[in-house]
Amino acid sequence: MESTRQQAIDYLTGSLSSQERVTFESKLENSESTRTLLADLSDDWSSLALLSQSSSPDPDLRSRTLMLTQEPPDLDPFLCSDGVERLRQNYSKPARRYLGGDGTVGTSEVKDISLKDGIFRTYEHLLRLLPMVSGDSSAAFGDFSDLQKFICDNLPLENELGKWTDPLLPTQDPVAQSLQRSLLASLPSLAHFTDLAGSGKISLSEVRRIFYLCRDQLKIMRASFQDLDPQQLAEDELVRVHGTHLLRQKWSGARHSFFNQAGLASCGNFFEGPISERCVEFAEYDSNLYCLANLIANRSSAGGFQIELIKDSVPGCVLAIAHAEVDSKLDEELNAVASPNLSSLPGVLSKDACLWSLLQGSMSRGFPNHSVGELADASFFGKQRLKGETYLWFAWPEIENAHSGAVASTEKPGQ
Amino acid sequence: MPLIDTIHWENIRDRSPNSLAELYDGFAGAMFSLALEVLGDRWEAEEVIQDVFAYVWKKPESFSPAKGKFSSWLLVITRNRSIDRVRSRKRKVVSGEPIEVLSNRQDLGSKDGAEEASRSDERSFLRSAFKQLPEDQREVIELSYFRGLNHLEISEQLQLSLGTVKSRIRLGMEKLKRALSNLRS
Numbered sequence: 110m111e112s113t114r115q116q117a118i119d120y121l122t123g124s125l126s127s128q129e130r131v132t133f134e135s136k137l138e139n140s141e142s143t144r145t146l147l148a149d150l151s152d153d154w155s156s157l158a159l160l161s162q163s164s165s166p167d168p169d170l171r172s173r174t175l176m177l178t179q180e181p182p183d184l185d186p187f188l189c190s191d192g193v194e195r196l197r198q199n200y201s202k203p204a205r206r207y208l209g210g211d212g213t214v215g216t217s218e219v220k221d222i223s224l225k226d227g228i229f230r231t232y233e234h235l236l237r238l239l240p241m242v243s244g245d246s247s248a249a250f251g252d253f254s255d256l257q258k259f260i261c262d263n264l265p266l267e268n269e270l271g272k273w274t275d276p277l278l279p280t281q282d283p284v285a286q287s288l289q290r291s292l293l294a295s296l297p298s299l300a301h302f303t304d305l306a307g308s309g310k311i312s313l314s315e316v317r318r319i320f321y322l323c324r325d326q327l328k329i330m331r332a333s334f335q336d337l338d339p340q341q342l343a344e345d346e347l348v349r350v351h352g353t354h355l356l357r358q359k360w361s362g363a364r365h366s367f368f369n370q371a372g373l374a375s376c377g378n379f380f381e382g383p384i385s386e387r388c389v390e391f392a393e394y395d396s397n398l399y400c401l402a403n404l405i406a407n408r409s410s411a412g413g414f415q416i417e418l419i420k421d422s423v424p425g426c427v428l429a430i431a432h433a434e435v436d437s438k439l440d441e442e443l444n445a446v447a448s449p450n451l452s453s454l455p456g457v458l459s460k461d462a463c464l465w466s467l468l469q470g471s472m473s474r475g476f477p478n479h480s481v482g483e484l485a486d487a488s489f490f491g492k493q494r495l496k497g498e499t500y501l502w503f504a505w506p507e508i509e510n511a512h513s514g515a516v517a518s519t520e521k522p523g524q
Numbered sequence: 525m526p527l528i529d530t531i532h533w534e535n536i537r538d539r540s541p542n543s544l545a546e547l548y549d550g551f552a553g554a555m556f557s558l559a560l561e562v563l564g565d566r567w568e569a570e571e572v573i574q575d576v577f578a579y580v581w582k583k584p585e586s587f588s589p590a591k592g593k594f595s596s597w598l599l600v601i602t603r604n605r606s607i608d609r610v611r612s613r614k615r616k617v618v619s620g621e622p623i624e625v626l627s628n629r630q631d632l633g634s635k636d637g638a639e640e641a642s643r644s645d646e647r648s649f650l651r652s653a654f655k656q657l658p659e660d661q662r663e664v665i666e667l668s669y670f671r672g673l674n675h676l677e678i679s680e681q682l683q684l685s686l687g688t689v690k691s692r693i694r695l696g697m698e699k700l701k702r703a704l705s706n707l708r709s
Contacts, residue, residue: 118694121600122668123607124675148592153701155596157669158554158603159647160654161561165553170570171545174552174577178544244565317567358571 117147121154169314173362181377182415186495187430188422192488199487202425202506203476209346209389211474213335218284223272228291231269232330232337235323238303242320249320253311260307266300277459279451279466281481286470287333289463294399295326301366314364321359325395332392345388350508353384353418355391356398360416368460370407372414372433380420383508384427393471394429394505400464401431401501404443408499409433426504435499443499447492449485468503475505528595537584544581551595552577555602562606562670572605607672646704653703661696664689 113136119125120133136143187193219225241256242248248256270292277289299322305311306319331342361376385391398416405414414433422428435443445454446461454462469481472490484490490503528551535543552573559569576598579586587597654662663682667673673681679689 115690115694118697119675119690122674122693123672144590148590148596150697151592151600152596153697153704154669155593155599155603156650156700156704157665158558158599159650160670161557163553163647164557164560166556166570166573170556170573171548171552174548174574175545177578177581244563244567244569249566313566317570320567354571354575358574361574 117150167313187500192491192493196488197423207390207475214284214287215336216334235327239323242316248316256306260303270300277463279462290333290467291330294329294396295322297368298366299326328392329396332389350383351385351391365402365406367403367407372406372409375415377415377417379418397471397503400468403464405431405433408435408439410436427507430502432500440494440499443492530589530594533594558602559606576601657696661692664692665696
């Protein structure tokens with residue numbers, strides 16, 4: 110029989126079998142001397158951390174971390190509002206969760222050759238950009254020279270955007286929606302930050318932001334065009350549970366830009382738990398959140414907006430909410446954008462109206478047993494104003510019992 | 525170790541103003557360095573730090589002084605979460621591949637701060653003591669601590685018996701403990 114000291118070392122190093130672990134933990138409960146021994150060994154074991162090369166976290170991490178101590182906003186006015194009450198009365202979960210594929214089209218369906226080329230060119234460009242901004246890249250360790258050179262040597266994404274975005278009109282045509290989702294969800298913010306990187310005006314936190322945006326953009330494009338990267342798309346369709354922490358990490362304290370209007374995101378009430386079961390479903394969720402963020406970020410009076418993920422307030426679903434204090438004139442714009450009557454919409458709001466129609470399209474994929482009109486009437490998604498605060502939201506079916514399977518994390522490309 | 529101890533945990537538990545900021549300023553650097561060493565990925569290391577701080581803030585009762593020093597507990601959690609991520613990558617160490625665990629990278633984002641100055645003596649002393657260990661002991665400790673391999677995995681990797689792996693880790697740790705005790709006394 111091994112000594113208690115050896116068992117404690119094995120316990121600390123994760124080398125006990127599950128049965129041995131249970132036995133040792135029982136010993137810990139009953140023996141003061143074993144607890145003292147383990148605490149002592151744990152101190153020695155932890156001192157090995159000092160062998161790590163000394164590195165300082167980005168100062169931005171401090172502010173993001175300390176956001177934890179801020180009291181989340183009081184959402185009761187919103188959660189008790191007529192809109193959410195209507196959702197409570199009408200919500201029913203779909204017969205099956207979104208598995209991907211419903212909104213996707215083939216690139217051959219894009220008739221304009223230059224647009225089709227642009228899709229492939231942008232995707233390949235982003236595939237090359239991703240490793241240059243990943244957590245083990247030289248840019249992530251403060252040397253931005255390779256990244257800057259890469260961006261300067263390649264056509265700016267803003268140029269690609271310029272080619273694609275004229276004209277954009279709200280539509281439920283699947284080809285146009287796939288194009289618009291690829292153009293308007295995460296790409297504008299990504300183009301803004303890569304432009305900054307190209308001009309050398311960049312910090313670590315912005316490199317990190319480019320990483321998340323680039324990863325999401327690739328995933329959204331794959332989900333939009335089924336033949337763009339079939340091998341990776343097949344991976345995206347596997348069961349892989351995505352937790353709300355992935356959204357918190359990405360959005361907490363993030364600067365977000367939509368065509369050069371920027372806002373600072375913060376995370377308010379965020380439940381902890383799974384939110385989607387596959388990358389393709391997470392791409393829908395991500396895209397919807399980007400649409401809400403794009404609509405609210407540049408209209409916030411104070412320059413900031415909050416994202417909330419609420420579970421249990423409406424049984425069976427998770428509410429994703431983006432809200433900010435918004436001037437009444439700008440709020441009127443959002444009323445026009447969210448209106449079913451788009452004939453009188455001013456041209457300058459056409460991109461915003463496209464974002465809203467993208468949300469509508471996604472909701473109809475998430476809840477295929479309802480029409481978009483029914484979903485809007487029942488407040489599965491919507492916009493409302495309460496005491497100077499504008500709220501945009503969408504509902505998504507909660508995960509009651511997560512599939513056993515892989516768990517998504519940052520380092521896996523495309524997740 | 526930096527001067528982080530039970531009082532910091534008590535302040536967090538009691539929701540004292542600035543308690544999380546004080547803990548962050550005193551200890552995030554050590555936690556981040558460890559997470560980065562294990563993961564080799566800055567964004568993932570930042571995520572681990574955010575996760576650990578969120579855990580400490582939301583569930584301060586997870587620690588109790590009976591578990592030892594608060595600083596040690598924080599490092600154990602940081603390491604475990606980092607190792608979990610490494611394991612989820614399903615990277616396999618190929619037998620016979622040269623083993624170089626501790627990094628030599630240059631972090632241009634790294635700055636010398638007050639925390640670093642107070643820790644540097646102990647750090648350099650430990651590094652020196654570690655270098656003086658026989659190579660076979662260093663190797664198993666590195667694989668265990670920074671790669672998160674368990675004894676069985678190390679024995680397979682290095683083609684050693686389980687008993688040899690265990691004794692090398694134990695002997696190496698005992699030598700380091702003696703060296704650190706001498707420094708602290």
